[in-house]
Amino acid sequence: MQQMYGIEVSPDFVSTVTDAVIDEVREWQQRPLEAMYPVVFFDALRVKVRDEGTVKNKAIYLALGVRRDGTRDVLGLWIEQTEGAKFWLRVVNELKLRGVQDTLIAVVDGLKGFPEAINTVFPETTVQTCIVHLIRNSLDFASWKERKQVAAELKEVYRAPSAEAAALALQAFDDGPWGCKYPPIAALWRRVWEQVTAFFAFAPDIRKIIYTTNSIESLHMHLRKIIKARGHFPTDEAALKLVWLALRNVIAKWTSSRHDWKSAMTQFALLYPVRFTDIVSLFGAPFPLCVESRLRWETRAPTHADDVRRGFCRLAIRGAEFALSFRRKHRGHPPREV
Incomplete structure (x- = not known):
């Protein structure tokens, strides 16, 4: 803040704001999900994180779900801790615990151990290479x-x-x-x-x-700009915080489904007459309860903490975008002395 804007803030203020962001990330990451998503895209963003004194390349994985009405929903963020089926089994089980009972198609890009993990939890899901x-x-x-x-x-x-x-x-x-x-x-x-x-x-x-995959490509394009402006992160938590702040800014602009979703929805209903159209009888009460919980989370009355978080979101995103544009403009030139 001092380097970017010439504004000094106390460590206590920074700690309070970042703690508020982490609380919101955790709340969002644990929110209830819908019982069924016709399509879920799993993809990765590469970030540099300092770990035990060295900067390492790590992956932040995103799950972008398409709801039955064609609207999009980012189901979660996970930073790479281990590789292979065990990691993905934990991720898929987490989605199930949050209410997901079925997904028709999972679109992935050669993620090691993913097909085995998702078919262990959702045996009827079709795994499709992106x-x-x-x-x-x-x-x-x-x-x-x-x-x-x-x-x-x-x-x-x-x-x-x-x-x-x-x-x-x-x-x-x-x-x-x-x-x-x-x-x-x-x-x-x-x-x-x-x-x-x-x-x-x-x-x-x-x-x-x-x-x-325009949805996930445009999402990643925006997130990569923010990541590039930041350089490397001191911790995994710091990386998740900034990606979440940028992600929250993008999600707020999502309002409608794909223009061609109606015809696709008809095809899904024909291919999966029970799994796509008769979810309530197939899974029982968890589906309506899950939707009710999600709506309650999305439409809850804003609090003072929300106002603080929103302000910090705007400040962090603008700061990162300003830093990126400044670097591009002055690349190769020494800073001017004031």
């Missing part, structure tokens, strides 16, 4: 000049009408000029083919939701 990330990882093998052409060829694979047609399209890509020039691309797709082929069981309206 097509956008798969394409992006594929293009890492190609030169900048050729990426557009390679992406156009790969489109024939994920837009194929069936799994069989997609396999033929992938083989054609592998046998063609791009496959010969970049053999790791086809090999990458084949390694995750079991999670890719699940995609072709869905109607085009549902497929589009899976491979058009």
Whole structure:
């Protein structure tokens, strides 16, 4: 604050405000969730955190759920402590304890141990590899000049009408000029083919939701700006606080569902006549109670602590954005003396 704005604040004030933020993060992270989400995207943000005297790269994982009405809901934030199925089993069990009874499709990007963990808790969930990330990882093998052409060829694979047609399209890509020039691309797709082929069981309206991840991409774009401006964090808790403050600012602007959700909703109802449309009879009382609790949490009367938190949110976000713009503007120039 002193360096950025020339304002001095006492350590007690900083402690009070940050404690208020942590309380809100915990309350949000423990809030009740709905019984069923048709689609949940799991993705990671990379942050630098000081740990035992060295700066380490860590992942903050986000779960972005799509509700039955097509509106979005960030279900939680988790910072990487361990890798593999044990970590994901803890995350998925946490979601279940907060009220989630089912999710139809879980979209992930090669998260180690995730398929085993989610199918242990939700055995009927379809695990789908994120097509956008798969394409992006594929293009890492190609030169900048050729990426557009390679992406156009790969489109024939994920837009194929069936799994069989997609396999033929992938083989054609592998046998063609791009496959010969970049053999790791086809090999990458084949390694995750079991999670890719699940995609072709869905109607085009549902497929589009899976491979058009604009919601989570725009969310991550905003969060990355804040993370980049901050540099590295002193603790895991500090990283979670800033990401939460930025996330809260974004969520406040979400008001409507996708414009193409109605047609996708019809397809979900046809594919999952019980799991999608008859949730109350399937899961009983927890669903209405969970929704009632969520509405109570979202519509509770604002308190003085809320006002303090909102003010600090605005100040922290503006400060981070100001720092980023200042660095860009003065990159390579020494600071002026006043």
